[in-house]
Amino acid sequence: MSPELIVALLAAAVQAAAPILFATLGEILSEKAGVLNLGVEGVMAIAAFAAFITCHVTGSATLGLLAGGLAGALLCGLHSLVCQVFLGNQVVSGLALTIFGVGLSNYLGTPYVGIGTEGFRQFAVPLLGQIPVLGAVFFRQDAMVYLGYFAPVAVWFLLSRTSLGLGLRATGEMPAAAAAAGLNPQRLRAFGVMAGGFLCGLGGAYLSLAHTHLWTTGLSGGRGWVAVALVIFAFWRPGRAVLGALLFGGVMAFQLRLQAAGTNVPSSLLLMLPYALTVLALVFSATRARSSARKAAAAPAALGVNIEPEG
């Protein structure tokens, strides 16, 4: 493989990592607050469509991006309503959200299949873009990738350096303790779920606005599920989420290139690669979770457990 090809492959990996990263960070926020959201796949699909149609109608990629995020937040608000108000099972509600989201986006999007949109185009960052190799890989991307460089830092900062994040974590670990401290765990959970939904929505918006630049069915392509698995792989840490997203982005980009290069390997096998990696990552996390670092790598203690009303 020539050096140019490797650089192109790495740049493609970074691009492929972006939507997964947003979705993983979103799921981390939700799970840190104690709510398991298996609806990421559906949320990304809806958000991708909301972003596409907004951009298509208004011509503004920024508005499209916002629409994607808001659609994600609203859809996750529905999850929050089912789990927190009606005490529905988080797994069932999340699965329903995925089925609903994927189905609805395909239904609404049918007339638009194949229609393109401007979205975000790649541009080189002044100076940084001129750095050999690194510049080409990291700094000749689109605006959303650059946003993706800040997102993990922002999520980390929110979780570990703000009182809101502290309350959010306490709610995910032990809602009763948060309540005893005078916080409102229900409100914190709703915030975590919806803010997480906004991030998942950004991930979905990326797909239609920056990845394909056109609408097609099945755009989310399992990335939501990868994100859910990556949260465990990342031990609920934004920093490790970056690592995981790059790893998956790399595998996705690699298998696409390999297909494009016309290899003898059946394409269905190549398409399996990211999911095989998902399984491997989960196995790795499970062994790690049994080791000495278990405490630091454990899931939030109250993850998946709804807050029962008192009295």
Added chain:
Amino acid sequence: MAPQQSRTDIASVDVLPQVRLVGVTKRFGAVVANNAISLSLMPGRIKALLGENGAGKSTLMAMLAGRFKPDEGHIEVAGRRADFTSPREAIDAGIGMVYQHFMLVENMTVAENVLLGQEGGFLLDPAAMRATVSALAGRFGLPIDPAARVGDLSMGERQRVEILKLLHRQSRVLIFDEPTAVLTPPEAEALFSALRTMSAQGKAIVFISHKLEEVLAVADEIAILRRGRIEGEFLATEVDSPAELARRMVGRDVVLDIARAPVPLGRAVLDVRGLSGGGLKDVSLNLRQGEILAVVGVAGNGQQQLVEVVCGLSRPETGEVELLGHGWDAFSKHHDWDGALAWVPEDRAGLATCRSLDLTDNLLLTTRQGFSRGQWLQRARAREAARRIVRENNVQPGRIGLPAWQLSGGNLQKFVLGRELLRKPRLLVAEQPTQGLDISATEAVWQQLLAARADMGVLLVTGDLAEALALADRVAVMFRGRVMGQFPVTDAAQVERIGALMAGLSEDAA
């Protein structure tokens, strides 16, 4: 423990109560949990709140903490009526709670736990947070590492974190719900002196405990809660002995000294020789039919591991364990549901029962082999047996269709013990059988155990020395996985040394 000098002072009438409950009533459906309760909490005084299980202490505390609203009556803070609509308002009014089950986030640091909800700004500065907590801990003599993860701390240290939370919020009323239940004796001593320090600084303190000696040692005033009502309020100095306090509490004399007729010893039912591993070190014990062997010690010194091995939950790593004359492997692989081993676990609401199953189903959890023909359950017979247990052990409320969680701890325990005795075991393992039970339920459980030992050997694991001495024929003291001493309760010299043995002082040093 040195008696407190100021205890005889009667709170002067012109001092305003920090918190006053005025005719507070709270109902849950048809149950009146609190009935027209009036109570004053004075600054600088320690008030003990005594009451049997289900007397309404938790409900009362939940209203003070702003978690429940009174149906009638109201709460006054510093003379002004306060209607709390949320825990936050109670905290802001200066009322702080140390719950029986700590309200701590194990996966966060001490500093994060102390400052949760009180960060004083949107941005956090971890170094400053640690410094704040360190300073606070130093000022009140509650040493703690602010950067430590709470999940790694001992129970005594966790309680310190809870107290620091309240001190940081400048709570003026501190409510302790059974604070010594999880503490070692020295930790409890340290807590008492901290309580006196805080009380001397003008805090109003409420101390909820079942342990009568502790109440007498630490309280200035004692209020007794019975069936949702305040049945008596008096100065601690008016009470001469724990026995008298117990009498006031239950409204009748309780035989805490229980008559124990000797029972002839039968065959060996348990023989443990040199058991090590899993936290145990060279444990040897034996138990015969007709006796009760009490394993005493502060919780977490290997009792749990011992019980797990005896009950077949974990395999002995090294050493011999013989149950009813069989080796551990053979016995644990298969033993009959009756006439063998029965276990009354400490966690009666979690391990012994399923909270949402009714009493009949809970009966069947361990006795189903006795109520089946082939693959079919004989539910009618099981219901009859459940009714009999309920009747004979005075389990309240006595409806077998109720889910387990609707029973109070004492009633559930009586049911569990009745169920296990139905299996006519020859080896009964009873773990903390009266923990959290009121005196009348304790007495009932003790009578059950004493009567049962004629037909079986009882391995009684307890942290309550009084219980061990009242029931057991022999006592084994555990410390850090070792049996520090094993002797008959009639050996007065050895019994004197139990405290030292529990604290790990060896034969020579004691």
